Amino acid sequence: MSSWLEKHLPKIVLAPSFIVIILFVYGFIAWTAWVSFTKSRLMPKYDIVGFIQYDRLFDSPRWDVAINNLFIFGFLFILISMFLGLIIAIFLDQKIRIEGALRTIYLYPMALSLIVTGTAWKWMLNPGLGLEAVIKNLGFNNFTFDWLINPDFAIYTVVIAGVWQASGFVMALFLAGLRSVDQEIIKAAQVDGVPTVKIYTAIIIPSMTPVFLSAFIVLAHLAIKSFDLVIALTGGGPGYATDLPATYMYTMAFSRGDIGQAASSAIIMMIVVFSVVVPYLYSELRNKNDQ
Amino acid sequence: MINSVSKNQLNKIILRIFLYLILSVFVIYYLLPLFVMITTSLKSLEEIRTGSLIALPRNITFEAWGTAWSTACTGIRCEGLKPFFWNSIFIAIPAVIISTLIGAINGYVIAQWRFKGANIIFALMLFGCFIPFQVILLPMARVLGLIDLAGSISGLIFVHVIYGIGFTTLFFRNYYVSIPVELVKAAKIDGATFLRIFWSIFLPLSLPITVVTVIWQFTQIWNDFLFGVSFSEAGTQPITVALNNIVNSTTGVKEYNVDMAAAIIAAMPTLLVYIFAGKYFIRGLTAGSVKG
Amino acid sequence: MSSILNIKNVNKNFGKISVLNDIDINIDKGDFLVLVGPSGCGKSTLLNCIAGLEKINSGDIFIDNKNMSDIAPKDRDIAMVFQSYALYPTMTVEKNITFGMKVRGLSDEIQQKKLIEVSRQLQIENLLKRKPGQLSGGQRQRVAMGRALVRNPKLFLFDEPLSNLDAKLRVEMRTEIKRLHYDLGASMVYVTHDQIEAMTLATKIVVMKNGFIQQIGTPEEIYNHPANIFVADFMGSPAMNLIHAQTKKEKDNYQINIKLANGEVASLTEKRKLKLPKDIIIGIRPENITEMGSKNKQNAQVITSNVDIVEPAGSDTYVVTKLGETEVTARFHSETKVKIGSKIDFLLDLEKASYFNPTSGKRI
Numbered sequence: 045m046s047s048w049l050e051k052h053l054p055k056i057v058l059a060p061s062f063i064v065i066i067l068f069v070y071g072f073i074a075w076t077a078w079v080s081f082t083k084s085r086l087m088p089k090y091d092i093v094g095f096i097q098y099d100r101l102f103d104s105p106r107w108d109v110a111i112n113n114l115f116i117f118g119f120l121f122i123l124i125s126m127f128l129g130l131i132i133a134i135f136l137d138q139k140i141r142i143e144g145a146l147r148t149i150y151l152y153p154m155a156l157s158l159i160v161t162g163t164a165w166k167w168m169l170n171p172g173l174g175l176e177a178v179i180k181n182l183g184f185n186n187f188t189f190d191w192l193i194n195p196d197f198a199i200y201t202v203v204i205a206g207v208w209q210a211s212g213f214v215m216a217l218f219l220a221g222l223r224s225v226d227q228e229i230i231k232a233a234q235v236d237g238v239p240t241v242k243i244y245t246a247i248i249i250p251s252m253t254p255v256f257l258s259a260f261i262v263l264a265h266l267a268i269k270s271f272d273l274v275i276a277l278t279g280g281g282p283g284y285a286t287d288l289p290a291t292y293m294y295t296m297a298f299s300r301g302d303i304g305q306a307a308s309s310a311i312i313m314m315i316v317v318f319s320v321v322v323p324y325l326y327s328e329l330r331n332k333n334d335q
Numbered sequence: 336m337i338n339s340v341s342k343n344q345l346n347k348i349i350l351r352i353f354l355y356l357i358l359s360v361f362v363i364y365y366l367l368p369l370f371v372m373i374t375t376s377l378k379s380l381e382e383i384r385t386g387s388l389i390a391l392p393r394n395i396t397f398e399a400w401g402t403a404w405s406t407a408c409t410g411i412r413c414e415g416l417k418p419f420f421w422n423s424i425f426i427a428i429p430a431v432i433i434s435t436l437i438g439a440i441n442g443y444v445i446a447q448w449r450f451k452g453a454n455i456i457f458a459l460m461l462f463g464c465f466i467p468f469q470v471i472l473l474p475m476a477r478v479l480g481l482i483d484l485a486g487s488i489s490g491l492i493f494v495h496v497i498y499g500i501g502f503t504t505l506f507f508r509n510y511y512v513s514i515p516v517e518l519v520k521a522a523k524i525d526g527a528t529f530l531r532i533f534w535s536i537f538l539p540l541s542l543p544i545t546v547v548t549v550i551w552q553f554t555q556i557w558n559d560f561l562f563g564v565s566f567s568e569a570g571t572q573p574i575t576v577a578l579n580n581i582v583n584s585t586t587g588v589k590e591y592n593v594d595m596a597a598a599i600i601a602a603m604p605t606l607l608v609y610i611f612a613g614k615y616f617i618r619g620l621t622a623g624s625v626k627g
Numbered sequence: 628m629s630s631i632l633n634i635k636n637v638n639k640n641f642g643k644i645s646v647l648n649d650i651d652i653n654i655d656k657g658d659f660l661v662l663v664g665p666s667g668c669g670k671s672t673l674l675n676c677i678a679g680l681e682k683i684n685s686g687d688i689f690i691d692n693k694n695m696s697d698i699a700p701k702d703r704d705i706a707m708v709f710q711s712y713a714l715y716p717t718m719t720v721e722k723n724i725t726f727g728m729k730v731r732g733l734s735d736e737i738q739q740k741k742l743i744e745v746s747r748q749l750q751i752e753n754l755l756k757r758k759p760g761q762l763s764g765g766q767r768q769r770v771a772m773g774r775a776l777v778r779n780p781k782l783f784l785f786d787e788p789l790s791n792l793d794a795k796l797r798v799e800m801r802t803e804i805k806r807l808h809y810d811l812g813a814s815m816v817y818v819t820h821d822q823i824e825a826m827t828l829a830t831k832i833v834v835m836k837n838g839f840i841q842q843i844g845t846p847e848e849i850y851n852h853p854a855n856i857f858v859a860d861f862m863g864s865p866a867m868n869l870i871h872a873q874t875k876k877e878k879d880n881y882q883i884n885i886k887l888a889n890g891e892v893a894s895l896t897e898k899r900k901l902k903l904p905k906d907i908i909i910g911i912r913p914e915n916i917t918e919m920g921s922k923n924k925q926n927a928q929v930i931t932s933n934v935d936i937v938e939p940a941g942s943d944t945y946v947v948t949k950l951g952e953t954e955v956t957a958r959f960h961s962e963t964k965v966k967i968g969s970k971i972d973f974l975l976d977l978e979k980a981s982y983f984n985p986t987s988g989k990r991i
Contacts, residue, residue: 047699053529054448061441061500062456068497069463072471079473088477135358146358148613149365155609155616157558159575160602163582164368167375167591168388178388212365216617269467272560276579293469298565303473310469321465325458517713520680521774525727526701535726539717 080307097308110287118267120203129214151212162276165205195285221255376596399592409580419577430495431552438503446511464501486568510544629656631814637686663825664835670818706775710787712767714759721755785817856988859910870909870951888949910981916957919972927974
């Protein structure tokens with residue numbers, strides 16, 4: 045093999061992937077951004093007309109609901125998942141004999157498709173035959189749990205299903221984080237007579253900030269992308285009560301034939317994701333380069 | 336003295352019981368949906384309507400399973416999940432293999448053959464992992480149409496490979512970075528070339544990370560819905576899309592047992608992988624998302 | 628002249644930082660060159676440049692009188708042994724040693740022949756079927772050397788090969804390497820931060836600091852005639868004493884005035900033909916400061932000073948006193964009884980002393 049080829053082979057090998065990423069990630073983003081500034085409907089038009097798609101977007105009541113839902117869902121989903129994950133991780137950290145089996149049970153939902161999860165919870169929360177009926181049969185005749193079909197509460201069913209799926213993963217992350225704390229510091233505290241609860245609140249949890257950050261990033265990312273879950277659980281309904289930006293975009297793109305709206309909503313989604321992920325990635329890569 | 340010691344022990348025992356109690360509550364929380372899915376799939380519609388959600392089936396029947404597999408309706412076709420199960424297989428296996436291989440050689444280059452710009456390329460690829468895929472749906476649909484892959488299995492393989500490269504490269508790069516650079520130096524002095532070093536030295540070392548990557552990719556691709564629903568047509572849909580069609584079809588009577596059976600069939604492969612190779616799966620989750 | 632390695636005017640920088648400056652070194656066939664210096668002095672970088680693993684920015688490197696610019700490591704006819712051994716982890720010892728030959732397309736017979744030869748020489752015959760993970764540190768190092776030996780190279784390069792071994796093993800392996808050098812008559816370039824290794828192994832030493840050569844010379848030259856304060860202090864253990872003093876010219880000789888701990892000034896006479904400035908630093912090794920009656924040195928002179936610390940070290944006893952505002956170590960016989968705080972006589976052999984300019988650090 046000629047020495048020029050040998051010398052440049054690494055670059056040549058990496059090149060196709062590089063080109064692919066440039067085209068299919070950044071090129072496509074650019075295309076979508078371009079289209080979001082046009083009057084495209086069913087077919088893309090390429091004449092830039094300004095911000096009219098974004099104006100339409102922000103005027104749309106359906107988009108309002110979607111964004112609103114994103115914040116409600118995002119906030120609750122992240123908060124409850126982190127809280128549950130932390131509690132379970134702390135409990136599991138207490139030298140439980142069947143820890144391995146428990147971890148497997150807590151984590152298996154992550155292996156499931158969100159469609160499966162949505163389907164399962166759709167059935168569980170079925171008004172009339174699901175959990176509502178079970179509780180009623182226990183004697184609480186006035187118990188109603190029709191959140192699934194209630195426009196005001198439907199979004200919370202997505203939270204329930206989402207938390208079920210993701211909290212096990214958060215637990216795994218936190219458990220690893222808890223265990224990576226320097227054991228010597230903990231021993232010193234125990235010798236000093238610090239009560240266990242205080243050891244957790246004053247020493248362990250504060251030192252876990254990077255893990256919290258990672259969990260937050262992953263959950264935020266999941267929340268913004270959650271499309272499958274809503275489709276399976278509520279179909280976006282009732283009406284569009286559980287719409288999220290992801291489902292809004294899909295509807296605009298493939299059902300309504302409104303590419304301009306689809307593009308602009310997609311770009312907004314991307315901006316939201318970036319504003320969360322970019323600072324994180326930047327600081328991570330910075331740290332790597334300093335090492 | 337003796338009193339306070341046994342009081343302490345009592346406290347400890349009470350705390351332990353409390354701990355196990357709470358953990359058991361969570362076990363129920365996580366297992367309940369699976370339990371309900373299985374039991375519901377084994378009941379007759381009659382029993383479902385009249386019985387309780389959480390009761391065990393009185394008469395176990397596999398009828399729903401048969402329906403789910405071969406006759407359930409996914410839109411205008413009523414062939415059950417079987418053809419779509421195979422669609423997912425034909426999509427997932429090539430896509431996993433190709434994206435893993437590409438990730439391996441990419442990771443090798445970025446980790447061990449630092450050249451100017453390698454880090455920037457890596458950063459760009461890493462970045463690409465985080466984008467919401469909504470932002471590429473429209474242009475990808477057009478491009479697939481242009482290269483005549485729209486609605487085809489090959490088209491879906493293509494899409495999954497392209498957007499899988501970022502993750503697979505990340506996994507392999509993080510793994511290869513911890514291999515001492517002196518190994519490559521020694522091999523260079525021994526006369527080995529770029530490809531030879533990869534083949535003889537790095538690949539034999541790569542089993543653990545390959546397992547992690549394959550499991551991660553398989554799970555992602557098998558469970559995918561967004562690409563499936565956007566880029567397939569009636570005959571080429573993956574199993575997740577078919578499942579959704581069965582469950583959310585607006586025609587006829589809701590057959591909850593069939594829905595549940597279908598969900599379990601769709602979940603089976605990744606669930607089995609998880610049960611048998613769980614620790615590698617977890618390694619993939621934490622490696623891919625915690626590290627930058 | 629059988630030059631095996633000629634480094635001419637080599638410079639290297641990483642961006643704005645200069646890591647090698649005007650490096651000029653020449654060694655002959657059979658030489659054992661040691662590059663020694665503190666971490667970050669550039670010695671490993673220089674070794675990598677000789678190997679062709681890193682590029683130089685200017686200058687030339689000749690191996691066996693051939694210019695090595697643009698020549699890949701595998702074509703330089705060199706072999707290298709690394710600090711971390713760098714054995715291929717998934718291959719057996721046998722495969723590790725024969726890998727290079729296999730890549731070069733040598734026949735199986737030749738590979739086997741050389742393998743047996745080398746494993747016999749290094750006594751690793753019984754390890755051939757094992758993998759690196761199953762070997763001890765010392766065994767791994769031997770295998771790494773085996774891999775190098777089998778190439779029959781023009782130049783052996785060693786990058787701190789003993790730093791990962793424990794003290795006892797290190798001494799054993801050091802002797803092994805020295806014996807190998809003698810048996811093979813091979814040319815070797817060896818990098819270390821341990822000056823004892825440098826002194827015991829080298830035929831020629833290059834002392835480096837911050838990318839500059841501080842001194843090139845035989846171990847004897849480096850030890851007895853260090854070119855500057857850095858070399859004086861770095862080489863030799865315990866380190867050379869560096870004492871501040873003032874000079875006064877007295878006809879043909881110099882009067883050397885050293886401040887004692889109690890404020891008095893002791894005077895010594897330097898009789899050698901030198902030109903000394905007013906302020907100097909005297910470099911004198913502990914073995915050249917001894918107890919009264921220990922050696923009959925014609926030019927040994929006496930200083931009386933307080934004993935601060937006494938350190939018995941088996942065959943010798945180190946006695947520390949304060950001269951010229953520095954802690955000075957003297958080497959006494961272990962039988963000599965010395966009490967802390969007592970005022971005793973020290974015998975200084977000025978003939979063996981070196982003088983340095985306090986501002987430039989250079990040897991006078």
